[in-house]
Amino acid sequence: MLLDIDDVTKTYPGADRPVLNGVRLRLDQGDTLALTGESGSGKSTLLHLAGALDRFDGGEITLDGTALSRLDDTGRARLRRRTVALVFQQFNLMPALTVDQNLAFHARLAGRADPAWIDRIRTRLGLDGLGARYPEALSGGQQQRVAIGRALAMRPRLLLADEPTGNLDEDTGAEVLSLMLDLVADTGAALFLVTHSDAIAARAARRLHLHHGRLT
């Protein structure tokens, strides 16, 4: 079992209702899972909890055999560095680094930078020739692909993607998703992705819906 989310609740400080209220979910090696839900239903929140970014109030999340509630800052940082990779809705590239540096950054932090592998990813993502540019000189679609490349370059065991196609037109979105599914299959990781689009969700092996803090 790679990811086990067990009866997790989360309430943001100052909010009157919990965002997540007894969420249960399991994900195995090689699984692909699509999460849908209305805007503001807590999809990103759940993804961030699974990625060991934020703390939860109740229940337990076990990632790669480690219970997250028992980890301190350093332990959670180590998990983020080595086990999970996130693709953010807003890409969140490192503005001070070039495309090439961004692509390799997480992998180097994880101690797993493999130039040949990164070259392959760059080519498949159509980023050849853009390596020396800075993120602000790229289009939204290009930035999105760098963000995906950065996540895949470190060969995560769990890839979390928050509306990875939300900023792309339909065709490009479909193409980027194909790439992600291919690369996930290549590396044997698990994919947990959030999306609005039924078409995208339909291509994942499993599909869940978040509503009023619960999964259906």
Add this chain to the structure above:
Amino acid sequence: MTRAILLALLAHWRRHPGQALTLVAGLALATALWTAVQAINAEARASYAEANSLLQPARAGTLTAPTGAIPPRTYAALRRAGWQVSPVLEGRLDAGAARVTLLGVDALTYPALPVPDDTADAGNPADVLLPPGRLFADPDTAAALTRADLPPVVPASDMPAGVVLTDIAVADRLLEAGGRLSRILVATDQPAGRPLLSDIAPDLVYRPAEAQAGTEGLTRSFHLNLTAFGLLSFAVGLFIVHGTIGLAFEQRRAILRTLRALGVPARGLALAMFAELLAAGLLAGLAGVGLGYVIAAALLPGVAATLGGLYGADVAGSLALRPGWIAAGLGMALGGVVLAGAHVLWKARDLPVLALTGTEAWRLAGARGLRLQLAAGVALILAGWLAVWLFDGLLAGFACLGGLLLGSALLLAPLLAGLLRIGARLARRPVADWLWSDMRAQLPGLSLALMALLLALATNIGVGTMVSSFRLTFTDWLDRRLSADLYISTEDDSRTEALRQWLIPRAESVLPIRSAALRLGDRPGRVYGVIDDPIYRATWPMVRETPGLWERLSAGEGVIINEQLHFGAGIAPGDDLQLLPGWTLPVVGIYADYGNPDPQAITSLDTLLAHVPDLPDRQLAVRSADPPALAAALRDAFDLPADAIMPQAQIKTLSLGIFDRTFLITGALNLLTLGVAGFAILTSLLTLWTIRLPQLAPAWAMGITRARLAWLEILRAVALAALTALLALPLGLLLAWTLLSVINVEAFGWRLPMYLFPLDWMRLLALALVAAALAALIPALRLRRLPPADLVKVFANVR
């Protein structure tokens, strides 16, 4: 409408009192620094002017005798011939609790009598003239007049400190002068048809009113130093004001955007912010003036020592609040607000409803800006050097300094960008890689603060090097100049002769110290006559010599001159120097004579006596194997007063003490500047905070802990400060060189050798790094404690 906007803007301050505090503190600190320097400057200027006008009435020339004393009959002859003259007798007087300068004047003809504080005190004007007479002194000095046999004292605050004025008859009695005069003042307006001065008093030297500017010139140069420092602090102050206002704007970006979205016109917003900034400027300006006053008052004893020690002028050790510098301080705060706020307000005017996030905007401005800065910086430095090359004088020197400083400030960002690029290339680990690149990305936002730091550091190194070089040179010079073991002064020539006869068999050598006041190179100066003694060859601080110098000197065939005469009159070895009409000698060498504003020359005593027969003989320099024993024996044999024998060590301590106090103030102001620059870094970091979080959050998400990120933030600030310090070092040395060999020659008339003080640099570097670390500490701690939810917010859907 305007009211509503203002209320909305003000509500922000109420919710974030810390930010309001930074704004006011930044403005106040800048104003305080500027005000302090101005206050010190104004006070020193005023005191000096006061002293000068009383001691040397501006509208009068003076007559002095080369021998030091003018017989009363000369004065009587002048009056009889119809000259409008006024006699002055001056001397040191043991007044009981202190020694003071007693100035005896003729109350009827003296042009600048003091005004008693309380006219009732003055009593009948005739009391001043009739026995026992009256003494005029400022209240502090009056308190020290405790000797029982002194006439009643009238407090007069316009008297300079340490000087007591009285009628000349009273002074004659107290000083036991026997009718002789120290000098005679000559009014500028004289009745027509009088005989020539040179006919009535041929052996007196006449100095017209303008020619007395010697000490004034020196003081002016001291003021110039202060003014230069004031300008620098103004520049540093502007940097801070700019940073603080930028911060105030950045922190309220959200609320401004909301107001714009609600339909508030950009112009109304800009106006409201402008009104608000002016109010803040006024408030902070007042606070800053108050703070500056406190700083100035704390530094003022140092200022008084500086002026007194260097130029022999007493400055009242207290500070009066002057409307002039209050206005200047407020002007600085408001002007700074307008200047620095203009560009920020421009941004507010154009603020799009959806603005670019910070970094992109910074970087777009960056690349082109760097090239422009590089060009402008080089141009400014070249223009400064061109000014020195084309024009002479202090102004050109200062233009050069200004060009150097401003140009280097502009060069800073491009140079740092280059250094950081090299660093990034050398980095191997991913975090190091990011650190270097990120510093480069941060540069545009931090460059203003780093410029402030560069200027502060360079000025520190520059002024510090100048002062330390001065001190070292001066110590060495003292060692050489005060090479005898005992210095003895007497009251009259026959006593000196008796002492000489007694000393010759008992001491290794006995040297006379005799001089005449002569005009040298068109300025009043002094010529010393020396006897041939090996000690001079061994120790006299020569700057330039010609072969056979001492032989020619003792043969009466040459003269050596001090640097002031060399630079002032453009006379060099090989030239002829006229000492008296009909007496000209070739210059055979130049010697160092620091601290003395006037021209000076040395020739053989025999030659000097041949031309000026009546040289007073009142001082002896004695070399001995056992100076304390000799001094004791001398005291027993002649019943000498305590201060008649000056051991060399004591003179040196005294001189060095005065000299060290002289530059006290420079150190204090330097520290202040550095603190202010540290504050500039802090405000810049706080300004960058809002755009910083989106840059740091991804690194955190990829597994770098907040604690590590916080450390990296400090490391970054320290590294940037260190690199800036690295660039500040050559700039500071260049600055020192300019001060020592351009400004100093123009202002003081001597060129100083430059010494390097690596230990001082180390200490300064450490200080700068500590300032940067402290400045980064607050944002770093904030980052360290930031809840993960706040970092996660960066990745949430909402922008």
